[in-house]
Amino acid sequence: MLKIYEDSINYTCQVIKLPNKVEVPGLNNLCKVSVFGNDCLIGVDSDPEELYLFFPAECKIDSKFLSANNLYRHSELNQDKTQKGFFEDNGRVRSVKFKGVISTGFIIPLTSLVKVIPTIWSDEKSTFKVGDEFNSIANINICSKYYKKLPSTPQEKRERKTEDFIDGKMAPQHFDTSHLLKNCNNLNLDDYIAVTYKLHGTSARYFNTLVKRKLSLLERLCKFIGVKVQTEEYKVICGSRKVLKSMNFETFEGKNHYYSEDLWSKVGKEYFEGKLNHGEAVYAEVIGRDYTGAAIQHGYTYRLDKPKVYIYRISNINSQGIEVDLSYSQMKERAIQLGLDICPEYFYGKLVDFIAKHISFPERTSLEYGLEAVLNKIFFENGYKTPLLEQPSILDCSVIEEGFCIRIDKYPKPNIYKIKSKLFLSYETGQKDKEITNIEDDQST
Numbered sequence: 001m002l003k004i005y006e007d008s009i010n011y012t013c014q015v016i017k018l019p020n021k022v023e024v025p026g027l028n029n030l031c032k033v034s035v036f037g038n039d040c041l042i043g044v045d046s047d048p049e050e051l052y053l054f055f056p057a058e059c060k061i062d063s064k065f066l067s068a069n070n071l072y073r074h075s076e077l078n079q080d081k082t083q084k085g086f087f088e089d090n091g092r093v094r095s096v097k098f099k100g101v102i103s104t105g106f107i108i109p110l111t112s113l114v115k116v117i118p119t120i121w122s123d124e125k126s127t128f129k130v131g132d133e134f135n136s137i138a139n140i141n142i143c144s145k146y147y148k149k150l151p152s153t154p155q156e157k158r159e160r161k162t163e164d165f166i167d168g169k170m171a172p173q174h175f176d177t178s179h180l181l182k183n184c185n186n187l188n189l190d191d192y193i194a195v196t197y198k199l200h201g202t203s204a205r206y207f208n209t210l211v212k213r214k215l216s217l218l219e220r221l222c223k224f225i226g227v228k229v230q231t232e233e234y235k236v237i238c239g240s241r242k243v244l245k246s247m248n249f250e251t252f253e254g255k256n257h258y259y260s261e262d263l264w265s266k267v268g269k270e271y272f273e274g275k276l277n278h279g280e281a282v283y284a285e286v287i288g289r290d291y292t293g294a295a296i297q298h299g300y301t302y303r304l305d306k307p308k309v310y311i312y313r314i315s316n317i318n319s320q321g322i323e324v325d326l327s328y329s330q331m332k333e334r335a336i337q338l339g340l341d342i343c344p345e346y347f348y349g350k351l352v353d354f355i356a357k358h359i360s361f362p363e364r365t366s367l368e369y370g371l372e373a374v375l376n377k378i379f380f381e382n383g384y385k386t387p388l389l390e391q392p393s394i395l396d397c398s399v400i401e402e403g404f405c406i407r408i409d410k411y412p413k414p415n416i417y418k419i420k421s422k423l424f425l426s427y428e429t430g431q432k433d434k435e436i437t438n439i440e441d442d443q444s445t
Contacts, residue, residue: 002133002134008144011145011146012135013055024100025099036181051110058145061091062143069115092146093105102426166244175416180419183417186408187408189355191408195348200399202285203283203286204241204284205239238267260292283311285310285312287302310343311341358378388404391421
């Protein structure tokens with residue numbers, strides 16, 4: 001009944017119990033609550049005994065939900081035309097700074113679902129519990145990740161068969177990383193964690209992988225009569241986060257590359273040509289400027305004059321398409337062999353030592369309040385030395401740090417969680433408000 005979309009795992013709505021309310025100076029009717037590190041403004045008279053829905057910034061709430069709950073700013077879109085809300089027509093949850101509070105989410109009573117699915121309360125009320133999260137209920141959409149999609153050209157649609165010979169499992173996409181504070185139940189104090197800085201660029205992936213050979217007429221005939229023919233060969237494949245771009249650095253025809261050129265393949269040729277082992281896959285962030293001098297991400301050139309690669313995963317994919325990651329330490333060693341950097345490391349060691357690094361011994365009793373509360377304080381609050389987030393970037397002090405990734409090695413793939421700066425989320429919202437496109441969020445799948 002509850003479904004999470006594959007491309008929206010970080011943009012679900014979640015059933016929550018209302019956190020403690022915090023008074024905001026200058027606001028009489030609103031107060032602040034914090035959900036997974038996201039500050040939200042709600043009415044001071046909100047009932048703490050009710051269950052609520054939390055929607056994170058940059059998700060898109062379905063039009064039927066917004067209309068039924070009279071949440072649109074343009075009242076003609078609301079079910080009750082006399083009521084006016086604050087959502088724009090696109091349904092996007094924006095990060096908003098108000099009275100010194102950077103709100104990075106939206107909270108509404110769980111009963112709001114009744115107006116969209118009238119039968120849900122009598123039939124399903126008892127099934128909802130704190131922690132439930134979803135994008136749709138019984139195939140009725142509630143929310144999803146907000147996309148400002150780039151149009152596909154007719155030529156692009158015609159030419160997509162160019163890459164039909166590449167099996168998806170031989171050149172997989174990087175998995176989505178979930179929010180750290182929503183996954184504290186998956187962490188143990190004795191876990192070894194790698195805390196690395198999250199860089200604001202474009203994702204890239206590079207494979208020396210098996211692809212189907214284009215057989216000659218003679219080879220096809222031999223295969224037809226039962227003669228064994230080599231049907232696969234190793235080629236280097238370059239891709240962005242979601243789109244395969246080239247084979248052996250020759251760009252596929254008909255691709256919309258977002259930039260003025262195929263940045264990912266040019267970077268691949270410069271940094272990886274002749275270096276990848278058979279079956280090896282590298283996932284990386286490319287930051288700085290493209291080869292024409294344009295910013296890869298607006299405002300975040302990191303004072304670089306050209307693209308620079310930072311690796312965050314390396315794996316090996318066997319002939320069956322089974323992918324196994326190198327450990328964090330192995331990845332660092334392999335990156336050195338490739339002559340490249342990994343994403344800058346802040347900490348590597350046990351989680352309990354990471355906490356001790358930021359919380360003095362007498363204060364460590366705060367662990368009684370739960371790991372989520374402790375990590376929230378370390379990353380966001382001034383009460384524990386200097387918070388890790390809301391600081392200038394270590395690569396460029398003129399911009400704010402995007403956030404951190406926390407990695408725990410598992411077999412066959414690591415668990416990786418992320419946490420973003422509220423100031424950065426506010427910056428992202430401002431960019432989207434100005435219609436400045438972001439390749440990571442705007443590319444069509």
